[in-house]
Amino acid sequence: xxxxxxxxxxxxxxxxxxxxxxxxxxxxxxxxxxxxxxxxxxxxxxxxxxxxxxxxxxxxxxxxxxxxxxxxxxxxxxxxxxxxxxxxxxxxxxxxxxxxxxxxxxxxxxxxxxxxxxxxxxxxxxxxxxxxxxxxxxxxxxxxxxxxxxxxxxxxxxxxxxxxxxxxxxxxxxxxxxxxxxxxxxxxxxxxxxxxxxxxxxxxxxxxxxxxxxxxxxxxxxxxxxxxxxxxxxxxxxxxxxxxxxxxxxxxxxxxxxxxxxxxxxxxxxxxxxxxxxxxxxxxxxxxxxxxxxxxxxxxxxxxxx
Numbered sequence: 001x002x003x004x005x006x007x008x009x010x011x012x013x014x015x016x017x018x019x020x021x022x023x024x025x026x027x028x029x030x031x032x033x034x035x036x037x038x039x040x041x042x043x044x045x046x047x048x049x050x051x052x053x054x055x056x057x058x059x060x061x062x063x064x065x066x067x068x069x070x071x072x073x074x075x076x077x078x079x080x081x082x083x084x085x086x087x088x089x090x091x092x093x094x095x096x097x098x099x100x101x102x103x104x105x106x107x108x109x110x111x112x113x114x115x116x117x118x119x120x121x122x123x124x125x126x127x128x129x130x131x132x133x134x135x136x137x138x139x140x141x142x143x144x145x146x147x148x149x150x151x152x153x154x155x156x157x158x159x160x161x162x163x164x165x166x167x168x169x170x171x172x173x174x175x176x177x178x179x180x181x182x183x184x185x186x187x188x189x190x191x192x193x194x195x196x197x198x199x200x201x202x203x204x205x206x207x208x209x210x211x212x213x214x215x216x217x218x219x220x221x222x223x224x225x226x227x228x229x230x231x232x233x234x235x236x237x238x239x240x241x242x243x244x245x246x247x248x249x250x251x252x253x254x255x256x257x258x259x260x261x262x263x264x265x266x267x268x269x270x271x272x273x274x275x276x277x278x279x280x281x282x283x284x285x286x287x288x289x290x291x292x293x294x295x296x297x298x299x300x301x302x303x304x305x306x
Contacts, residue, residue, distance in 0.1 A: 018049055020057030023177040024145070024170055037093070041066070053080030053092035054253050055145040056152065056174070062095045072097040074267060078105055078254035078276070081263045084116045088152035088197070092255075092263060100269035101293065106236050107257035107278035107285075113236060113250045120153060123249050126232060127159060127210050136208055136229040140215040140245060142237070144170045146253055147212045148199075150234060154210060155199035162204040163212040174198040261285060 015022065019033040034040060036059060039048045044067045049059040060076035074097040082091030106113075113119075123139070130137040141147040147167035154161060163171075175198035204211055204224050213220055215233060231245045236252025239245055255263060260282060264272060273293040274282045283290035 016047070016049070016061070018057045018059050020174065020177060021059065023173045024057060024148075026173065048095075050093035050095060051090045052076055052078065053082070053090050054078050055143075055149050056090065058090065058145070060092070062097070071099070073099045074101070074269070076100065076102045078103040079260065079263055080116075080252065080254050081259050082116075084120075086117070086120060086153060086156075088156055089116065089120075089149065094263060094266045096268045098269060099271045099273070100264065100267050101273045101275075102260070102264065103254070103276040104260060104274050104278040104282040105254045105276045106252065107255075107260050108281040110257055112258050113252050113256040116251070119249050119251050123150075123232070123234065123251060124154070124157060124159075126230075126247065126249075127154070130230045131159075131208065131210065134208065134228060136224065136227060137210045138220065138224060138229055138231045139210065139212045140231060140233045140235075141167075141212060142215055142235050142253075144214070146234070146251075147214070148174065149253075150212055150251065151199040151201055152197065154212075155201075156197065160209045161199060161201045161212065162207075162209040163201045164214050164217060165203075166214065167212055168201045168203065171199050171201045257281070257285070 015025075015031040016034060017031065018036055022031055022033045034049050036049050036051055039046060041047070044065060046064045046066050048062040050062055052058045052060040054077065060074060060079065063073045063075070065071050072095070074095055079092040079102060081094075084091050127137045127139070139150060141150060144166035147163060148170040151161055151163060151167060151171060202209065204221055206223055206227070211224055213224070215235070230247075232247045232249055233239050233245045234249050234251040236250055236254060236256070239248040257278070264286070270289055271291065272286055272289055273291045274286070275293045279292055279294050283292045
C-alpha cells in the first residue's frame with residue numbers, strides 16, 4: 001500500500017507508487033511511478049496499482065505470480081469503498097485474490113458512517129453558512145493528505161481557501177505534477193487539459209477564507225482565531241470532548257465496519273491479514289480465515305486454566 005501520509009522520507013529502498021504520491025513525497029529520484037490500473041511486470045510477478053480510496057494518489061498493490069500456481073495477493077492498507085459522486089474523491093477498487101492484507105483503523109464499533117456524498121454536502125452547507133455570517137470556517141483534519149482532499153472538493157465549489165503549511169505544500173506539489181502532465185499531453189498531440197485539478201490555497205491572513213488546519217496543531221495562529229470563527233472536525237474518529245470543536249462530520253479516509261467487511265467479501269480472499277486499531281474486531285468477524293497482523297503482543301507462557 002502506498003499513500004503520501006504512510007511513507008517516510010528515509011529508511012526505504014525503491015518506492016512503487018502513483019505519480020501523485022511520489023510528487024507529494026517530494027521527488028521521483030530512484031522510484032517507480034506507475035499510473036493506477038496500469039499492469040506491469042517485475043521478474044516473475046505481474047503487478048498493478050489500484051485506488052485504495054485512502055486519499056489523493058493512494059494505492060493498493062495487486063500482485064500475481066506468472067509462474068506456478070499463479071497465486072494472487074492484494075496488499076491494501078486502509079481502504080474506503082464507494083460510492084462517491086465527486087471526481088475529486090477517490091474510492092477503493094477491488095480485485096479477486098487468494099491473500100489479502102488490509103488495515104482496519106475503524107470497525108470496532110458497529111456504527112455506520114453516513115454516505116460520503118451526504119457528508120460532503122453537509123460540510124459545504126455548514127461552510128457556506130459560516131461565511132454568510134462573516135465567521136471564518138476552520139476545518140480540522142488529521143493529515144495533510146486529508147486536507148488536500150478536502151481542499152480539492154471545496155476548491156471545485158469555488159470556495160476560497162487558506163490552510164496550514166503542510167497542506168499548502170501538498171497542493172503546490174500536486175500543481176507541479178499537473179503542469180508536467182499537461183506538457184506531456186501537449187507534446188504527444190493530446191489535449192492540454194489534465195484530469196488533475198490542484199487547489200489554490202493561500203496562507204492564512206485576516207481576509208475571510210475557509211481555513212483547513214491540522215487537528216494535531218491545536219494552537220492556530222492568532223490571525224485565524226482573533227475574529228469570529230467556527231470549527232469542525234472532518235474525520236472518521238469521534239470528536240474529542242475536551243476540544244473546542246463545535247461540530248463533527250464523518251469525512252473518513254477509511255471504511256467503517258460494514259463497508260470494510262463487504263469490501264473484503266468482494267475480494268473473495270481465503271486468507272485475510274488485518275492490521276490497525278480495530279484489527280482484532282475485524283478478525284473476529286471474519287472467523288477462521290482472519291489473521292491478526294499487528295504490533296508485538298505479550299504471549300502467555302502457559303495455557304490458561306479453565
